[in-house]
Structures are given as structure tokens and as C-alpha cells.
Amino acid sequence: MAVFQATRTRSTHRAGLHEITEEVAGELARSGLSQGIVQVFCPHTSCSLVMMENADPSARRDLEGWFDRLVPAADPNFEHTAEGPDDMPSHIKMALTRSGESIPFCDGKLLLGTWQGIFLWEHRRHPHRRTFVVTVLGE
Amino acid sequence: MAVFQATRTRSTHRAGLHEITEEVAGELARSGLSQGIVQVFCPHTSCSLVMMENADPSARRDLEGWFDRLVPAADPNFEHTAEGPDDMPSHIKMALTRSGESIPFCDGKLLLGTWQGIFLWEHRRHPHRRTFVVTVLGE
């Protein structure tokens, strides 16, 4: 058993889902490990991770739209608004999804389903430079 | 430290929660490992995993009913409807819950709470044959 760890960055030019499956698979390949778990971690509180359908862009648009309707920016109940109207909705959308996702791998390949991708979900409207940590545990 | 990995299948005859705690515990027993983490992964985008109260069936029915009201099938905003009205709600319910759950174990036993079970949540109405991957990391 061994540990491999790498940090990647991704610039997000807009709110919404940004696929990072290839970056994660690339770090797994670099680890040289054959079987175990890859953990992806997002050290931010206004973006998050989610597994999602990766074939039809309309599925991602519908997911983003539904979350926008569930957590409207103009909620008069919010007190934490110092960074603008998308500040508190971003934290809530992060809490409803994940800061970490773990994916098993075998024969050096992620055991993802055919239609399954790993996405960094930017919840802020303005461009950000985001980091994620890929940790591979296995043999 | 060692890795053990197994793939299981479960036929889901209806939408809702299907307990898989025994299958996961069975794979842990087969691993022969004593202490570490069991990770369960669901390689689908229209079903998911959730930890839930496993004693009173009404708690599971209330959870299913609440999610059905939160994400109604007949939402006119949805664009991704090729596979029917339960297509997009399934992806949303998956994103709101988990594709992976990790449970610690000690002395070869899952450290679950008294009322805690691991459930595969089928979000589609029609029967499906679902897969889940159990990975045990430990010693």
C-alpha cells in the first residue's frame, strides 16, 4: 500500500459544472498504483464537487438551473451578504453537494460508470482560480 | 495495509431505498481485514447511496416522499427529458445524496450506529439492475 498526492488548479470563468475527470485520471496514472481509492478534495467553501451525467450538456444545465431556483440569490433572510448576493447561496450549494468525492480504481483505471464524470461546481459568478487535491491510496 | 475490492449487483423493482448493509458487511468479512475504511461506490447517475434510519419503514417513506415533493417530475423547466419525466429528477436526487459512502470498521465490524443502515436509492420508476463497488482499505 502506498499514498500518492497532487494538487491541481482550475480557472473557472463562470458559475456551473466544470469537468475534472481527465485531471483526476491523469493523477491516478502518475501514481502508478493499480487498485484502491482516489479521493478528490475541494478546499473551498463556495465551490464543490459532484458526480454527474457527462454526456448530455442539458442535464448539467437543468441541474444548475434547479439549484439556482432552490437557493435564490435574492433571499431577504440572508445576513451573510458581504461578498454579494451569490455569497450565501454558494455556501448552501456547497453544503448540499460535496467537498470530497472518492472513486475506486482497479487495473489503474477509475471504476466510473459509462455516463459518470467528476465535476468541480463553481457557485460564484465571477472567475476564480480553484484548487483541488487528488490523493490516491492503494497498491 | 491491504486493499480488497468486490462488485455486487442489486435488482431494483421500484423507486426508493434498498438496504445493502448486509452485502457490504459480507464483503468486509470476506476481506479478512480488521481495521480501516470500507468505501461503497455507485457507478450510476440516476441512483445513489445514503445512510438512513433502518428500523422504522415510515422514516424511509417520509424521506422518499419529501424528495419527490422537492424535485417534482413534472417540472416544465427541465430540458433533459429524453428518458421520461423521472430522468432529470433522478440526476438531481443523486446529486443531493451520494455516489460514495465510507464507513470505518474495527475488529472486522462496521462501526455503524444502532439505527444506521446503508441504502442504495433507486430514483427511476422502472426496474433496473444496479451495480455497486465495495473497496476495503485496512489492515
Added chain:
Amino acid sequence: MAVFQATRTRSTHRAGLHEITEEVAGELARSGLSQGIVQVFCPHTSCSLVMMENADPSARRDLEGWFDRLVPAADPNFEHTAEGPDDMPSHIKMALTRSGESIPFCDGKLLLGTWQGIFLWEHRRHPHRRTFVVTVLGE
């Protein structure tokens, strides 16, 4: 590679977020391990774990308030009410967040973001004594 595991308890005097970052960091230090993954697990079905902004208390109050409005206690649809009106909402809030959170570490330090803390979220109104399991996998 090695495994370290410890169980901690926390008394919750009120519903809401209770930060446990220091306890988790303390167990990581006790493990003596340098690089890998820390997994925190909550063996309860009416409280949960969440990563959240740890600087401004208003962000946590807004998150709690938003969840209370999303899952009102007085929902006449609920059948599972034996333990009171906050019984079923607690299970739902648990399902919407996490029973387990995993955080990578390097050089013996959690790779948390600047504003990121680990919180035990008590969903019941009355005081409870809660347990969480910290498992460290690494080298």
C-alpha cells in the same frame, strides 16, 4: 501505510453547527502519520457532518435557517413523528448532508482551505451526547 482510529464524543446543547476541526486535527497529530486521508464518521441518523465557512458566524446561522425553511418541522405529510416534530426533519437534513467527510493531509497537517472547518451538525433541538469516529489512513 498504517491505520489509526479513535472515537470522540461531543455534547450538543442546541441544534446547529458545532465545529470539530480541532478534535480531528488532534487525532491526526496523535496518529503520527504524515500523508494520507483522515475520515470522520458520524454513527447517528439525526445529526450529520458538513464542511463549512468557519470565520463568520452569520454564514452558519444563514445555513441553519435556510435548512429549517427547506425542511419545516410542521410538515403534515410526515408519518414518522414518534419522537416529536424535529424527528423526521433531522433524518432529512442528515440525508442532505453527510455521515462521513474525508480530508487529505500532508506533512501531518489537514489540507483544509483557509476558511474551511469540519462541523458536526446537530439536527435535534434537545441536548444529545454524540459520537464521531476519526480514522487516519496514510504513511
